[in-house]
Amino acid sequence: MVRSEKRGVRIMPLRVMDLDKEEYVLPGNPSCPGCPASLGLRMLGKVLGPKTVLVIPASCSSIIQGVYPKSSIKLPLLNIAFAAAASTAAGIAAGFEAQGKSDINVVVWAGDGGTVDIGVQAISGAAERGDNIIYVCYDNEAYMNTGIQRSGATPFGAWTTTTWTGKKRWKKDMPSIVVAHKVPYVATASIGYIMDFAEKLRKASKYKGFKYIHLLAPCPVGWRFPPNKTIHIGRLAVRTGLWPLYEVEQGVFKLSPICMPLLKKENRIPVIEYLKLQGRFKHLREEDVRRIQEEVDELWDNIRRKLEDARC
Amino acid sequence: MSTIKILTGNYAVAWGVKLSRVKVIAAYPITPQTTIVEKIAEFVENGEMDAKYLMVESEHSAMAATIGASATGVRAFTATSSQGLLYMHEMVWWASAARLPIVMAVVMRALAPPWSIWNEHTDLMDQRDTGWLITLAENNQEVLDSIIMSYRISEHEDVLLPSIVGLDAFILSHTLEPVEIPGQDLIDEFLPPRPPKPFTLNPENPITHGGIVTPEYYMEFRYLIEKGMENARRLIVEVAKEYKNITGRWHGDLVDEYKCSDAKILIIVAGATAGTCKEAVDVLREKGFNVGVLRLRYIRPFPSSIVRERVSSVKSVVIIDRSYSFGGGGIIGADVASSIYGSNGGPLIHDYIAGLGGRDIGVREVERIVEETVRAMESGEKGIKTLWFDLKREVLE
Numbered sequence: 143m144v145r146s147e148k149r150g151v152r153i154m155p156l157r158v159m160d161l162d163k164e165e166y167v168l169p170g171n172p173s174c175p176g177c178p179a180s181l182g183l184r185m186l187g188k189v190l191g192p193k194t195v196l197v198i199p200a201s202c203s204s205i206i207q208g209v210y211p212k213s214s215i216k217l218p219l220l221n222i223a224f225a226a227a228a229s230t231a232a233g234i235a236a237g238f239e240a241q242g243k244s245d246i247n248v249v250v251w252a253g254d255g256g257t258v259d260i261g262v263q264a265i266s267g268a269a270e271r272g273d274n275i276i277y278v279c280y281d282n283e284a285y286m287n288t289g290i291q292r293s294g295a296t297p298f299g300a301w302t303t304t305t306w307t308g309k310k311r312w313k314k315d316m317p318s319i320v321v322a323h324k325v326p327y328v329a330t331a332s333i334g335y336i337m338d339f340a341e342k343l344r345k346a347s348k349y350k351g352f353k354y355i356h357l358l359a360p361c362p363v364g365w366r367f368p369p370n371k372t373i374h375i376g377r378l379a380v381r382t383g384l385w386p387l388y389e390v391e392q393g394v395f396k397l398s399p400i401c402m403p404l405l406k407k408e409n410r411i412p413v414i415e416y417l418k419l420q421g422r423f424k425h426l427r428e429e430d431v432r433r434i435q436e437e438v439d440e441l442w443d444n445i446r447r448k449l450e451d452a453r454c
Numbered sequence: 455m456s457t458i459k460i461l462t463g464n465y466a467v468a469w470g471v472k473l474s475r476v477k478v479i480a481a482y483p484i485t486p487q488t489t490i491v492e493k494i495a496e497f498v499e500n501g502e503m504d505a506k507y508l509m510v511e512s513e514h515s516a517m518a519a520t521i522g523a524s525a526t527g528v529r530a531f532t533a534t535s536s537q538g539l540l541y542m543h544e545m546v547w548w549a550s551a552a553r554l555p556i557v558m559a560v561v562m563r564a565l566a567p568p569w570s571i572w573n574e575h576t577d578l579m580d581q582r583d584t585g586w587l588i589t590l591a592e593n594n595q596e597v598l599d600s601i602i603m604s605y606r607i608s609e610h611e612d613v614l615l616p617s618i619v620g621l622d623a624f625i626l627s628h629t630l631e632p633v634e635i636p637g638q639d640l641i642d643e644f645l646p647p648r649p650p651k652p653f654t655l656n657p658e659n660p661i662t663h664g665g666i667v668t669p670e671y672y673m674e675f676r677y678l679i680e681k682g683m684e685n686a687r688r689l690i691v692e693v694a695k696e697y698k699n700i701t702g703r704w705h706g707d708l709v710d711e712y713k714c715s716d717a718k719i720l721i722i723v724a725g726a727t728a729g730t731c732k733e734a735v736d737v738l739r740e741k742g743f744n745v746g747v748l749r750l751r752y753i754r755p756f757p758s759s760i761v762r763e764r765v766s767s768v769k770s771v772v773i774i775d776r777s778y779s780f781g782g783g784g785i786i787g788a789d790v791a792s793s794i795y796g797s798n799g800g801p802l803i804h805d806y807i808a809g810l811g812g813r814d815i816g817v818r819e820v821e822r823i824v825e826e827t828v829r830a831m832e833s834g835e836k837g838i839k840t841l842w843f844d845l846k847r848e849v850l851e
């Protein structure tokens with residue numbers, strides 16, 4: 143039921159029963175309890191199906207796939223160096239194209255470090271060239287594989303093993319950086335709203351060119367919360383307004399339906415409700431929390447203005 | 455039908471790539487490699503080559519994209535030089551350890567600082583431990599022919615390792631020479647499309663490539679690369695012969711010899727300087743010096759046994775090393791010296807490759823290593839020998 147419009151692809155909403163019954167991330171894999179990365183990857187397989195090739199740079203996902211001679215991933219998978227995921231995927235897409243194989247999704251599954259820091263050059267190159275790949279950054283807001291060091295995606299105030307008193311700088315706005323490349327599809331998502339992520343993945347797969355999804359992935363180990371709270375934290379991140387869900391389809395900004403009510407400040411849960419559940423923020427002073435709240439309010443003012451501009 | 459064109463070394467590379475029907479090229483410009491990528495871009499744009507050309511944003515990405523393309527089973531190519539090659543270094547290792555039969559042209563240029571765009575071989579020599587087959591050309595004809603032969607050798611199932619074709623900055627890259635371009639039909643027969651197997655990314659057969667390997671198996675993966683290198687020695691010879699049969703051209707195999715049979719003095723050299731050495735030999739012979747040239751056509755695999763044989767029949771050896779290892783001396787010099795070790799006595803050397811990928815080396819292991827070496831010594835073994843310690847034979851079979 144795909145109907146192409148001048149701007150954007152309209153599709154019937156995705157239902158759980160539409161998902162592939164097959165498991166592409168096998169149970170018993172070595173991810174931590176409550177791991178958002180294995181959850182997201184599992185969903186990715188169920189949406190994109192068997193005609194998908196994964197490219198994974200150094201990250202927790204290098205571990206989640208298990209140890210040779212076993213593998214927990216039932217899709218063809220190429221492990222690659224930390225900085226090289228986007229360009230490797232570009233090469234794979236070109237290789238398939240040269241063979242006339244046009245029905246294979248080439249997908250990067252990379253952490254925030256591999257994306258917003260060391261991988262940014264390769265991503266920028268692939269985005270600017272319009273290489274035909276889907277790039278998913280699962281953002282657990284630190285270098286988890288190497289023991290929770292800060293990354294460019296670590297938020298203000300967060301403790302990591304290299305920011306013992308809390309990070310002093312703000313989180314890098316990677317989705318906007320990708321948008322600046324004028325690619326056909328950019329979206330944000332959260333593990334807390336997994337069907338929204340699924341929908342966006344499916345939409346990304348309908349476009350040709352460089353597609354980017356930035357998936358917030360609350361990590362119990364690195365963020366210091368109990369493993370049964372991954373989804374809850376993922377939802378709070380959205381409902382406090384800290385992590386707005388949106389799409390930029392062919393340059394047009396669209397707030398995701400879940401986030402519409404958040405345009406009104408009274409509908410947003412105060413950020414403290416999100417921060418206080420995570421050990422990484424436990425040292426925050428009142429004024430830090432106030433700064434974060436102000437930052438969020440300003441972010442939403444900007445979103446409202448963006449939507450108003452688009453309307454007139 | 456073959457034709458003769460006047461080509462620079464760089465254009466000879468581009469023609470070699472075109473004749474090899476490469477399907478994906480990914481490259482980034484650097485002096486003096488630039489005219490390779492320019493010419494290939496022209497071939498692709500005007501439809502003379504049916505290929506995808508990824509104009510990547512760096513050499514790291516150039517090799518990464520080449521790796522990605524090659525992993526899907528197509529023939530892939532890149533070219534670089536100097537700083538670009540060093541920037542790419544992480545991925546150079548990745549390509550060989552992933553067993554991908556990529557071919558790369560390296561226009562050999564000095565490293566900075568101070569900035570220099572001129573010729574030497576240190577950039578290429580810096581890759582000598584990476585598991586790539588490395589050949590250096592003497593002239594532009596050999597450049598073209600080596601690109602084509604390299605795909606044949608690299609893609610062979612007994613090898614499955616990538617190849618570098620080195621050409622000297624400016625001396626070859628920008629110097630015009632007559633080059634015979636073989637007919638496409640001839641090359642199509644010599645170099646059919648890349649065999650589809652093994653290790654390709656294929657949704658019908660979802661394999662995980664390059665995941666984590668514990669100390670239990672890592673060393674065997676490395677040993678298999680060494681075996682590929684060893685097999686390449688045979689294939690380099692076979693392929694050179696076969697190429698001669700179809701084109702009539704012979705550039706040598708692992709080595710190329712000039713007036714070596716009666717030589718008392720041997721010049722050992724690699725790359726374009728060999729041509730100059732050959733000229734010099736003619737002059738020197740007139741002066742009464744019995745000189746010959748042993749050109750190392752390949753430096754990986756290193757032609758150790760040929761070097762040992764040739765060196766043992768002369769009185770002195772001159773090595774012209776266009777590269778160096780600070781604190782270690784000339785690079786070819788060291789390889790030549792270790793090849794001939796033992797031909798004039800000296801203690802038995804057992805060079806054990808052990809402990810790769812975290813495999814334990816304990817006191818028991820050291821005891822066994824020493825005992826084994828003593829036994830070999832007592833049984834009269836001499837010279838130097840490389841031994842892979844404690845491989846799991848059952849895994850390798």
Ligand SMILES: Cc1ncc(C[n+]2csc(CCOP(=O)(O)OP(=O)(O)O)c2C)c(N)n1
Binds near residue numbers: 179223282
């Ligand atoms: C060139 C290079 N530098 C450093 C590393 C070490 N390293 C491996 S994974 C990693 C962090 C990964 O962080 P991220 O991308 O956020 O993924 P996560 O582990 O959080 O899933 C680092 C620094 C490496 N593998 N390669």
Ligand code: SF4
Binds near residue numbers: 175179282
């Ligand atoms: S550290 Fe976090 S992201 Fe990494 S495997 Fe554990 S739960 Fe998953």
Ligand SMILES: [Mg+2]
Binds near residue numbers: 280281283285293
């Ligand atoms: Mg991370």
